[in-house]
Amino acid sequence: LAKTTQPISMDSYEGQEVNITCSHNNIATNDYITWYQQFPSQGPRFIIQGYKTKVTNEVASLFIPADRKSSTLSLPRVSLSDTAVYYCLVGDRLGYGNKLVFGAGTILRVKS
Amino acid sequence: NAGVTQTPKFQVLKTGQSMTLQCAQDMNHEYMSWYRQDPGMGLRLIHYSVGAGITDQGEVPNGYNVSRSTTEDFPLRLLSAAPSQTSVYFCASMASGGAHELNTGELFFGEGSRLTVL
Numbered sequence: 001l002a003k004t005t006q007p008i009s010m011d012s013y014e015g016q017e018v019n020i021t022c023s024h025n026n027i028a029t030n031d032y033i034t035w036y037q038q039f040p041s042q043g044p045r046f047i048i049q050g051y052k053t054k055v056t057n058e059v060a061s062l063f064i065p066a067d068r069k070s071s072t073l074s075l076p077r078v079s080l081s082d083t084a085v086y087y088c089l090v091g092d093r094l095g096y097g098n099k100l101v102f103g104a105g106t107i108l109r110v111k112s
Numbered sequence: 113n114a115g116v117t118q119t120p121k122f123q124v125l126k127t128g129q130s131m132t133l134q135c136a137q138d139m140n141h142e143y144m145s146w147y148r149q150d151p152g153m154g155l156r157l158i159h160y161s162v163g164a165g166i167t168d169q170g171e172v173p174n175g176y177n178v179s180r181s182t183t184e185d186f187p188l189r190l191l192s193a194a195p196s197q198t199s200v201y202f203c204a205s206m207a208s209g210g211a212h213e214l215n216t217g218e219l220f221f222g223e224g225s226r227l228t229v230l
Binding site for chain 1: 116145147153154155156157160168170171200202204206217218219220221222223224
């Protein structure tokens with residue numbers, strides 16, 4: 001199982017860029033890196049996914065170095081509504097025989 | 113689309129009682145899974161299934177049973193409830209198998225079932 005390690009918590013202010021790093025030293029060749037966001041009393045929801053280099057969508061960017069042993073989720077210009085728990089998940093996106101195990105997550109607190 | 117539907121949303125049990133948490137998805141996803149989330153903690157994988165008739169254990173399978181007789185449904189059974197099973201349970205599904213372009217690797221979660229065991 002590709003275990004992940006993230007910072008327990010981070011604080012930021014509105015309008016700042018936030019970078020959350022995830023370490024996954026034993027990532028396998030077929031594994032993708034996926035980030036989820038979870039608000040209290042809700043299930044996690046997909047933010048972004050990548051395999052290598054950089055991926056960008058309308059809400060975030062994901063940076064993955066060549067060795068793929070870590071990844072960084074970048075949230076541009078955060079707002080109060082971005083206060084949530086962010087999870088990094090590493091696994092084969094086909095799901096075959098794959099235990100998609102979540103790490104502890106990072107609590108992001110955005111202040112005004 | 114309804115997505116992933118979990119029932120019940122809330123349940124209170126007494127120690128030793130059994131019950132089934134229901135999970136249904138209408139996205140024709142092959143992959144389904146159950147997680148539990150204790151207060152202030154991350155999600156822990158209980159059981160998962162990569163298709164009808166196939167199930168496997170996750171991180172914390174003890175005290176739970178699952179079956180997958182159809183693609184749509186993945187019920188989670190608590191055999192003899194214990195206070196340690198007080199938690200919020202999330203069901204999730206994901207497209208997998210078949211045409212590669214359909215496998216986005218995105219888990220879709222239900223709204224959760226909050227279980228209290230007294």
